Amino acid sequence: MPKTISIAAGRSTQLGATFDGDGVNFAVFSQNATRMELCLFPEGGGEVRIDLPERNGDVWHGYISGLTPGMHYGYRAHGPYAPAQGHRFNPAKLLMDPYAKRLTGHPQWNDALMGYTVGKEDSVPDPRDSAPYMPRSVVEDPAFSWGRDLPPQVTVEQSVIYEAHVKGLTARRRDVRFPGTFLGLASDPMLDYYTKLGITAIELLPVQAFLTDRFLHEKNLTNYWGYQTLGFFAPEPKYLARGKIAEFQQMVARLHRAGIEVILDVVYNHTCEGNELGPTLSFRGLDNASYYRLMPEDKRLYVNDTGCGNTVNVDHPMVLRMIMDSLRYWVEVMHVDGFRFDLCSTLARVDEGGFDRGAAFFDAIRQDPVLAQVKLIAEPWDIGPGGYQLGGFPPPFLEWNDKYRDRVRMFWRGDAGSVPGLADRLTGSALQFDHSGRPATASVNLLTAHDGFTLHDVVSYTKKHNDANGEGNRDGHGQNYSDNLGVEGPTRKKGVIAARNRRKRNMMATLMLSQGTPMILAGDEVGHTQGGNNNAYCQDNQTSWIDWDRADGDFLEFTRAMIRFRQEHPLLRQKLFLHSRERTVDGREDLFWWRSDGQPMAQEDWEDPELRALGAELRMASGTPAYAETEEAIFAIFNRGPARDWILPDPPSGMEWDWRIDTAEPERVGELVRGTVGIAGDSVSVFVLWGGPE
Structure with missing residues (x-):
């Protein structure tokens, strides 16, 4: 830091603290402030306050020669403290730069972080200095020697x-x-x-x-x-x-x-500053009325569409x-x-x-x-x-699909009437996404995510167990469409363990066989459990940390195999939606739904609440560009019911079905079949059309 500090006008065009090799330009937005102080914190200690000398429109700015990266800084904004009008300026509060590229740490909780006097609602400003409890913004030069770094640019499909x-x-x-x-x-x-x-x-x-x-x-x-x-x-x-x-x-x-x-x-x-009783850390103190949506009839209060206190x-x-x-x-x-x-x-x-x-x-x-x-x-x-706007976003947005999560869980749990919901999700959730030129890949298909049960817990718990969160188990989703398969939580019963393992294979196979963009929650592939906590947002401990020492190697290998199978078969990664009518390839439909007796699904079948099994024959969608290697069809059977015989569709002359996946026998590596096959209960089987005229 130079021994004497002089500040020039600088530039308003680039917000934040920008190092140019000779000094640092500071620029910060505030529409309603009347004065803006830059606060520097040199290594020797203390605080140096300097008024930013220029205001261009609503950007306050200044330039200090000789400053280098590593300098700690913040702001103090002057203006009216009038919550009823939406203004909460309080220069006693050190404010973080919204454009700061690095912070020294986190705020230390103390009443001095509040812009108002605690105990007097928020009508009286608090005069205490918050600097001892605030992290510092840090001047950074983010230049990095990237070498020949190139983005992978993986296509969505x-x-x-x-x-x-x-x-x-x-x-x-x-x-x-x-x-x-x-x-x-x-x-x-x-x-x-x-x-x-x-x-x-x-x-x-x-x-x-x-x-x-x-x-x-x-x-x-x-x-x-x-x-x-x-x-x-x-x-x-x-x-x-x-x-x-x-x-x-x-x-x-x-x-x-x-x-x-x-x-x-x-x-x-939203930001971490919360509602009107939250701390003044940055945005609220710089210009509350600009950064946040306030209630029109009472600007003291915040619109709370996020559930986190502000918007x-x-x-x-x-x-x-x-x-x-x-x-x-x-x-x-x-x-x-x-x-x-x-x-x-x-x-x-x-x-x-x-x-x-x-x-x-x-x-x-x-x-x-x-x-x-x-x-x-x-x-x-x-x-x-x-x-709730699932399917309502414009291209090129993809969207998390919670309906996929719920319908797949409902089917494998055995809920009545769940077959149509499974069929919809297998084919890209077309009802939500097949419009406005959107591809099937717009649906991000997930079985689980950070918010909710892990996959292992979906098959191990019927109820949430969030007591460790300190909210009386009132937090978290109440409807999880989960099933403990006979025992709540951990068990040594071999039959229950085997059933849970098969159910997880069924669900992972379903995910990788569905049109859309698959997403896996880290740890699901190795059997990570959170002990039934479906809202572990505050569990920075072994509840949430993946326990690699207890990884389920068999399920990890199955997950790898399913991802590999999906990547090997372009038919599963189609961008165009599959339809069972009026879409043909070489005169053929691209989607068939079959019953176990070898007959096409009829309307009464779809309406049967006791139906527990579905066969799906998938082909390349009409209009799909030719691939160098494409199978003519994949036939998948999703059986939530008991074991049964299944009559496979007749393959073309000279071809057979190659039985590639069976979640009841995951070691199966291929078996050429035709006609009637025995399908295990509670399982997924996948057949690939193989062979052809010599």
């Missing part, structure tokens, strides 16, 4: 997504250096594991800096999942082994070299710009390959209205040449009015 938590994935790996960090996630043992598993992308739970809520802190719990964002540009400090943002870039580069994409779960719909005001152009700048930063500077948008419906609300697929957020995303190159995935719901 080839994608198999692996949802993982940075810490939970490796915290219990004995062979990983720096477990629980970005470096550990991309270590050699993990890269070898991913490639053998066959996944093409890792979708990381939030890695942007986040906060542990005070109510969790007071219960000695932690915000494990990370859905309380503090900074949209800064990597989570806990995941940096050496405190360098280059560690994230190194992780991405190593994953790319292994052919694996990186997708970030991002939370732009980010995407309607404001500078707030939308911040989100777009953040997305481009993670693509251009950090080289990520896509994003999954938490509560994406919230980002598409116009003014005080409902969901609008033509909202400014979508327009901004879709026209952006940088973001056009990456994968975009929506969580298609929030708790606001009309917030």
Whole structure:
């Protein structure tokens, strides 16, 4: 830091703290502030406050020569403290730069973090300095020697997504250096594991800096999942082994070299500042009325479509710009390959209205040449009015499909009348997605995700067991469509264990045989359990960390085999929807539904609530470009009922059915059959058409 500090006007064009080789330009947005102080924290201690000298529109800015990366800083914003008018300025509060590229840590909970005097609602400002309890923003030069890093650019139809938590994935790996960090996630043992598993992308739970809520802190719990964002540009400090943002870039580069994409779960719909009684850490103190959507009739209160206390005001152009700048930063500077948008419906609300697929957020995303190159995935719901919008998002968005999850679970649980729901999900959930030119791959098919039971718990628990969360087991989903197969939780009964293992194979096979984009929850492939906790958001411990020492090697190998089978058969990865009528290839339909007696499914069969089995013959959809290697058909039998004989469709002359998968006998490697075959109860069998005229 120079001995004497002089500040020049600088530039308003690039927000944040930007190092140019000679000094640092500081620029921060606030529409309603009357004065903006830059606070520097040199190594020797103390705080140096400097007024930003220029305001261009609503951007306050200044330039200091001689400053270098590593300088700690923050802001103090002056303006009216008038909650009823939506303003909560309090210069006693040190504020984090919304564009900070690194943070020194996390806020330490203290009443001084509150902009108001605790105990007097929020009408009286608190005069105490929050700086002793606030992390510092850090000036960074994010330049990184990428070498020849190239994004894998895996097509959507080839994608198999692996949802993982940075810490939970490796915290219990004995062979990983720096477990629980970005470096550990991309270590050699993990890269070898991913490639053998066959996944093409890792979708990381939030890695942007986040906060542990005070109510969790007071219960000695932690915000494990990370859905309380503090900074949209800064990597989570806990995941940096050496405190360098280059560690994230190194992780991405190593994953790319292994052919694996990186997708970030991002939370732009709300921030960690909560409702009107939450802390003043950044956005609230810089310009509450601009950053957040406030209740029209009482601007003291926040619109809460997210269920997290506040809602980010995407309607404001500078707030939308911040989100777009953040997305481009993670693509251009950090080289990520896509994003999954938490509560994406919230980002598409116009003014005080409902969901609008033509909202400014979508327009901004879709026209952006940088973001056009990456994968975009929506969580298609929030708790606001009309917030459930599965299938309602515009191209090129993919969407998490919870209906897929529920209908597959219902079928394998044996629910009455569940066969039609299974058929819909096997063929890309066409009712939701077959419109507006959207491909079948728009449906992200999942059996489980971070939010809910693990796959092992789906077949081991009928009820949720969330007592460790300290909320009296009231939190988490009440309807899980799960089945313990006779015993709640762990058991030594061999019959129950065998049934659970088969049920998991059935569900994983269903996932890999379905049209759409499959997503696996990390740990499911090795039998990870959370002890029946279906809302482990606060369990930063062995409840959530994958126990690799107890990995189910047999199910891991089965999962690998199913991923491999999907990748070997383009027919399963078709972008065009399959239909049983009016869509033909060479005069043939591309989808047939069969009964066990060899007859086509009739309307009365679909309406039979006791039906427990379905045969699906899949062919290449009409209009699909020719492939160098394509089988003419795959025939899959999904049998939730008892063992039965099944008459296979007659193959063309000179051809037979190759029995490639049988979840009742997973060691089956191929058997040529025709006519009637015996199908085990509670199983999936898959046959591939083989042979042809010589």
